[in-house]
Amino acid sequence: MKQNADIKKPKDVQPDVLLEVKNLKTYFYLPSGAVVKAVDGVNFTLKRGSVLGIIGESGSGKSVTSRSIMRIVDEPGKIEDGEIIFKGQDLLKIPEKKMSRLRGSQISLIFQDPTTSFNPYMTIGAQLTEAYLVHKNASKEEIRQRCIEVLKLVGVSNHEEIMKKYPCEFSAGFRQRIFIAMSMIFNPDLLIADEPTTSLGITIQAEIIEALIDVKEKTGNSVIIITHDFGVVSQFSDDIFVMYAGRCVESSPKKQLLLYPRHPYTVGLIRSVPLLEARKTKRLKSIPGFPPDMVNLPKGCAFAPRCEFAQQKCLEDQPSLSEVEEGRMVACHYPLMDYCTSDDTTLE
Amino acid sequence: MSIPILQIESLKKHFPVRKGLFNKQVTIKYVVDGISFKIENGQTVALVGESGCGKSVLLRTIIGLESPTDGNIYFKGQRYDQMKKQEIKEMRRRVQLIFQDSLASLHPRFTIAMSLEEPLILNGMSDAKKREEIIIDTLNQVGLDPEFRFRYPEQLSGGQRQRVIIARALVERPELILADEPISALDVSLQAQVLNFLMDLQEKYSLSMLFVAHDLAVVRQIAEHIMIMYAGVIVESAPGAEIYINAKHPYTKVLLESAPSISKGIKDEGFNLNLKIGDTVDPASPPPGCLFNTRCIYADEECMSIRPEPKEVAPNHLVCCHKV
Amino acid sequence: MKNTKIKNALSFLRKNPTFTFGLIIILITLFIALFANFIVPFDPASSSPKERLAPPFWSSSANMKHILGTDYIGRDLVSRLFMGIRTSVIVSFLAVGTAVLIGMAVGLASGLAHPGLLDSILMRITDIQMGFPFIVLAIIILTMVEPTVASCIVVLSLASWPAYARVLRSNVMIEKEMDYVAAAKAMGASKLRIAVKYLGRNFLSAIIPVMPMDIAGAIITESLLSFMSIGIQPPNISLGNIMADGRNYISTSWWITAIPGIVVMIIVLALNLMGDVLQKKFDPKLNK
Numbered sequence: 001m002k003q004n005a006d007i008k009k010p011k012d013v014q015p016d017v018l019l020e021v022k023n024l025k026t027y028f029y030l031p032s033g034a035v036v037k038a039v040d041g042v043n044f045t046l047k048r049g050s051v052l053g054i055i056g057e058s059g060s061g062k063s064v065t066s067r068s069i070m071r072i073v074d075e076p077g078k079i080e081d082g083e084i085i086f087k088g089q090d091l092l093k094i095p096e097k098k099m100s101r102l103r104g105s106q107i108s109l110i111f112q113d114p115t116t117s118f119n120p121y122m123t124i125g126a127q128l129t130e131a132y133l134v135h136k137n138a139s140k141e142e143i144r145q146r147c148i149e150v151l152k153l154v155g156v157s158n159h160e161e162i163m164k165k166y167p168c169e170f171s172a173g174f175r176q177r178i179f180i181a182m183s184m185i186f187n188p189d190l191l192i193a194d195e196p197t198t199s200l201g202i203t204i205q206a207e208i209i210e211a212l213i214d215v216k217e218k219t220g221n222s223v224i225i226i227t228h229d230f231g232v233v234s235q236f237s238d239d240i241f242v243m244y245a246g247r248c249v250e251s252s253p254k255k256q257l258l259l260y261p262r263h264p265y266t267v268g269l270i271r272s273v274p275l276l277e278a279r280k281t282k283r284l285k286s287i288p289g290f291p292p293d294m295v296n297l298p299k300g301c302a303f304a305p306r307c308e309f310a311q312q313k314c315l316e317d318q319p320s321l322s323e324v325e326e327g328r329m330v331a332c333h334y335p336l337m338d339y340c341t342s343d344d345t346t347l348e
Numbered sequence: 349m350s351i352p353i354l355q356i357e358s359l360k361k362h363f364p365v366r367k368g369l370f371n372k373q374v375t376i377k378y379v380v381d382g383i384s385f386k387i388e389n390g391q392t393v394a395l396v397g398e399s400g401c402g403k404s405v406l407l408r409t410i411i412g413l414e415s416p417t418d419g420n421i422y423f424k425g426q427r428y429d430q431m432k433k434q435e436i437k438e439m440r441r442r443v444q445l446i447f448q449d450s451l452a453s454l455h456p457r458f459t460i461a462m463s464l465e466e467p468l469i470l471n472g473m474s475d476a477k478k479r480e481e482i483i484i485d486t487l488n489q490v491g492l493d494p495e496f497r498f499r500y501p502e503q504l505s506g507g508q509r510q511r512v513i514i515a516r517a518l519v520e521r522p523e524l525i526l527a528d529e530p531i532s533a534l535d536v537s538l539q540a541q542v543l544n545f546l547m548d549l550q551e552k553y554s555l556s557m558l559f560v561a562h563d564l565a566v567v568r569q570i571a572e573h574i575m576i577m578y579a580g581v582i583v584e585s586a587p588g589a590e591i592y593i594n595a596k597h598p599y600t601k602v603l604l605e606s607a608p609s610i611s612k613g614i615k616d617e618g619f620n621l622n623l624k625i626g627d628t629v630d631p632a633s634p635p636p637g638c639l640f641n642t643r644c645i646y647a648d649e650e651c652m653s654i655r656p657e658p659k660e661v662a663p664n665h666l667v668c669c670h671k672v
Numbered sequence: 673m674k675n676t677k678i679k680n681a682l683s684f685l686r687k688n689p690t691f692t693f694g695l696i697i698i699l700i701t702l703f704i705a706l707f708a709n710f711i712v713p714f715d716p717a718s719s720s721p722k723e724r725l726a727p728p729f730w731s732s733s734a735n736m737k738h739i740l741g742t743d744y745i746g747r748d749l750v751s752r753l754f755m756g757i758r759t760s761v762i763v764s765f766l767a768v769g770t771a772v773l774i775g776m777a778v779g780l781a782s783g784l785a786h787p788g789l790l791d792s793i794l795m796r797i798t799d800i801q802m803g804f805p806f807i808v809l810a811i812i813i814l815t816m817v818e819p820t821v822a823s824c825i826v827v828l829s830l831a832s833w834p835a836y837a838r839v840l841r842s843n844v845m846i847e848k849e850m851d852y853v854a855a856a857k858a859m860g861a862s863k864l865r866i867a868v869k870y871l872g873r874n875f876l877s878a879i880i881p882v883m884p885m886d887i888a889g890a891i892i893t894e895s896l897l898s899f900m901s902i903g904i905q906p907p908n909i910s911l912g913n914i915m916a917d918g919r920n921y922i923s924t925s926w927w928i929t930a931i932p933g934i935v936v937m938i939i940v941l942a943l944n945l946m947g948d949v950l951q952k953k954f955d956p957k958l959n960k
Contacts, residue, residue, distance in 0.1 A: 203621070205606060206619045213618060232608065273536055273540070274565045274569070276568070276592070278592070284544055347610065411858045440860040444858075456852075457874065
């Protein structure tokens with residue numbers, strides 16, 4: 001039975017907090033018997049109309065977090081614990097039927113690979129229509145109107161032409177743009193973008209981010225953008241959430257994190273990532289060692305083996321998130337309170 | 349004035365497109381369409397361009413995997429098509445290619461040792477013991493445990509494999525390294541490690557390097573000279589520091605705008621792209637005139653009909669644009 | 673290094689009992705094939721008319737000297753079975769081996785020549801061979817040419833080489849575009865070296881899962897041809913022609929035909945069990 005998922009008018013009157021994730025734990029049970037704690041106690045709050053950037057590398061758990069929120073974690077993964085409170089409801093406690101009605105209408109997910117997100121045998125128009133009909137029945141004309149609206153939202157004006165064509169006739173960047181349009185059909189309150197630009201060229205990446213910013217401005221939706229790219233997060237987020245080995249190591253409003261990072265991993269990233277800003281030394285200050293082995297995490301802080309500031313306590317005790325300054329959480333026994341990004345970089 | 353280690357003159361590589369039952373030639377893909385540059389001894393030159401601009405084909409032509417449709421390539425002053433067999437062999441030893449995808453560029457069924465000794469065997473080193481010595485030594489140089497040589501590529505992590513690729517390029521003591529996006533496939537925290545490592549190598553062995561990348565941020569530290577490539581031609585070429593402060597070509601400016609940057613984030617500036625909406629150039633049907641005219645906001649009649657020639661706007665700084 | 677390989681092999685055997693079971697049977701078969709000459713209780717060719725048509729051990733009128741009975745001229749069945757197994761094993765293994773060699777040559781040449789004239793020609797030949805009903809072809813050839821062990825091997829190999837050629841051709845077509853081949857070319861490796869050392873190495877994983885089933889098929893086909901008396905001819909003994917010998921006595925001395933048939937069945941079953949497990953192991957999609 002199709003529920004009537006009404007298309008919400010943007011900026012309706014609503015309470016401030018859209019999503020609250022509490023102590024989320026998602027573990028993978030491997031056939032060999034080992035357990036990978038992909039997400040191990042993640043907490044964050046997302047306000048209406050704001051953008052949260054989750055940054056992390058492979059193995060950090062960032063993608064699993066987004067899949068957990070959508071409840072599309074594949075075997076052998078299992079959401080072990082936690083609460084995901086979306087508009088007052090705990091998503092982990094509602095039945096699957098109800099969850100599937102939310103997906104696509106109130107929470108949408110954009111993937112990395114625009115090639116496989118589309119059915120190559122259906123025209124764009126047909127697929128947009130399908131996406132509509134999944135949640136609501138409507139007349140052909142109503143659907144058409146809505147399709148035109150969402151295409152306009154992402155900056156596509158020649159809708160007639162576009163709707164008749166097949167996905168393969170467009171470049172990857174353009175397909176991603178259309179995919180964003182498709183995910184906006186029911187004006188979801190929350191858009192989760194999981195590495196939306198990773199496989200795209202640098203200028204296309206910029207265009208897609210611009211499109212996302214545009215959409216957010218016009219509809220007032222909230223966005224969770226997941227990426228490994230510091231540049232993307234710098235340009236498109238209000239708050240930044242840094243993940244390492246399945247846990248949050250630092251969470252802070254964007255400007256403060258970029259100017260005064262506190263966790264050694266964040267500092268390490270900012271110092272080492274090739275960014276446009278000139279460095280004060282020819283060599284980048286790289287983070288030594290290799291990314292963590294998720295099957296064999298060390299006792300104590302997961303970053304300690306690579307941390308130049310690590311002390312005995314770090315190897316034994318796993319640090320938990322604590323508020324080091326107003327609105328800033330860091331999981332570290334010895335956060336770098338005196339560091340400033342301009343120490344290493346010539347910020348203009 | 350010493351001879352540049354590599355010199356490219358008006359290099360063109362075109363691919364015929366054949367269709368139909370009898371493979372009739374239907375059209376031509378102008379993938380590389382007139383590139384000229386040189387690399388001096390010990391210099392690192394970066395070539396920046398997005399995917400589809402022809403940079404991979406350019407590298408393959410330089411290393412000899414493709415033969416040029418037109419133009420000349422000189423290695424240490426000798427023209428490729430005039431080299432004798434012995435000289436070609438010598439060149440193969442001195443010029444090495446590093447690929448982007450470490451997993452694809454190592455034979456999945458060769459142990460690391462087998463992959464590393466291939467260049468040595470191909471150049472006539474028949475003493476197995478000596479080969480093993482060199483392999484162990486090189487692995488140590490790239491910071492890998494020599495034990496790794498018995499493993500298979502899939503048993504190594506991405507960062508370790510990339511080092512193996514670099515080791516393979518080093519076993520023969522090369523003079524020129526062609527690196528095709530060597531760090532793009534790596535995790536962010538490893539990119540700096542490998543970049544630093546390449547810079548160390550360059551200093552230690554006075555290597556010359558052609559570093560191909562897809563964005564300007566990546567090459568900031570390593571490049572002494574930067575060339576920007578678009579649709580098979582070089583649109584701007586300037587010394588490293590100069591490009592970041594004094595870029596002239598509209599496309600270079602777009603690249604700078606799209607590069608990851610913290611300061612823009614701090615100032616809450618969005619992207620200021622200045623790009624006309626459209627698609628990348630199809631090499632089989634390039635537009636007449638300047639190849640960038642479909643996306644350039646400054647394009648006028650001249651740009652639509654005449655292809656711009658390189659102009660020198662500052663010492664060593666060339667731009668191909670009518671509007672400059 | 674070596675220890676872990678042995679350990680891994682043993683744990684594989686433990687985790688896959690069906691494979692191990694099949695393997696044991698095949699090892700026994702190979703043992704028999706190898707040492708048939710030494711372990712036969714009687715001379716398989718010597719006839720003993722007084723003891724003809726003796727039934728196997730479970731019957732009341734059995735001659736316990738001949739555990740599985742004798743045939744119509746009193747030759748011991750156990751001995752003949754051993755020799756038959758040997759012939760069948762030799763013929764089928766060699767037939768598949770030949771098919772692999774032909775398939776490799778064709779597949780490699782075709783894959784490397786793609787897209788091109790040679791590739792098209794070789795593929796058409798392969799298609800024709802695959803399309804032609806094998807039994808008909810076998811009968812035609814074996815009636816024209818003298819059916820020796822060698823000619824049987826060649827005929828049997830005609831059945832399976834196209835499949836190998838196809839598999840290897842597509843393998844080559846994919847692999848030759850890979851970066852590691854480009855890297856080798858850039859280092860100056862000759863085409864021959866790349867073909868043999870680089871591309872050749874991939875073949876094994878493509879072929880190994882298929883081979884046990886193929887050998888099983890070859891055994892069955894050889895038995896069939898020999899049963900029809902156009903395969904292995906006497907005095908050579910094959911499981912098929914033992915069955916042929918018993919053709920006229922099925923109603924009374926059914927064991928002469930049935931027992932070799934059961935032996936074929938057991939060997940084929942064992943090969944299929946092994947092949948099944950190997951296919952699953954070598955399938956890249958399932959491995960992830």
